[in-house]
Amino acid sequence: MAVLTENEIQERLKDLEGWKVENNSLVKEFQFVDFYNALSFVVKIGVEAEKLNHHPEILIHSYNKVKVTITTHDEGGITETDLRLADRLERI
Numbered sequence: 001m002a003v004l005t006e007n008e009i010q011e012r013l014k015d016l017e018g019w020k021v022e023n024n025s026l027v028k029e030f031q032f033v034d035f036y037n038a039l040s041f042v043v044k045i046g047v048e049a050e051k052l053n054h055h056p057e058i059l060i061h062s063y064n065k066v067k068v069t070i071t072t073h074d075e076g077g078i079t080e081t082d083l084r085l086a087d088r089l090e091r092i
Contacts, residue, residue, distance in 0.1 A: 001072060001075055001079045001080065001081060002075070002079065003072070003075050003076060003077035003078060003079055004077070004078050004079060004080065004083075006021075009021060009078050009083075012083050015087075016028075016083070016086050016087060016090060017090070019086055021078070022069075024071055024076065024077045024078060025069045025070060025071035025078065025082075026069070026070040026071070026078060026082050026083070026086050027067070027068070027069050027070075028067075028068055028086070028089075029065055029066070029067045029068075030065065030066045030067075030068070031064060031065050032064045032065070032066070033064065034063070034064055035060075035063045035064060037064070038060055038063070038064050038065065038066050039060065041066055041092060042058055042060060042066060044092045045058060045066075045068065045089060045092070048085065048088040048089065048092070049085065051088075052081060052084060052085055052088070054070075054072075054081050054082070054084075054085050056068050056069055056070040056085065057069040057070075068086075068089060070082045070085055070086055
């Protein structure tokens with residue numbers, strides 16, 4: 001799987017509101033009304049990650065915020081699979 005160019009990534013991010021690139025990764029912070037909803041979202045992330053066999057870094061903080069970081073470590077950057085997972089998370 002090939003690492004995408006900066007132009008390819010920026011073009012795709014136009015359809016993924018709130019996602020940004022940090023340290024060769026896609027990053028977004030989601031905010032929920034409470035801890036229960038934040039935790040429920042994390043479980044749903046797990047389901048989608050398993051379907052793609054592609055697992056993000058997930059951080060729950062401030063009781064209602066979830067920070068998701070997605071990258072393809074084996075490739076050293078952002079690939080099509082990373083963008084597919086980000087798109088699936090947007091649909092949750």
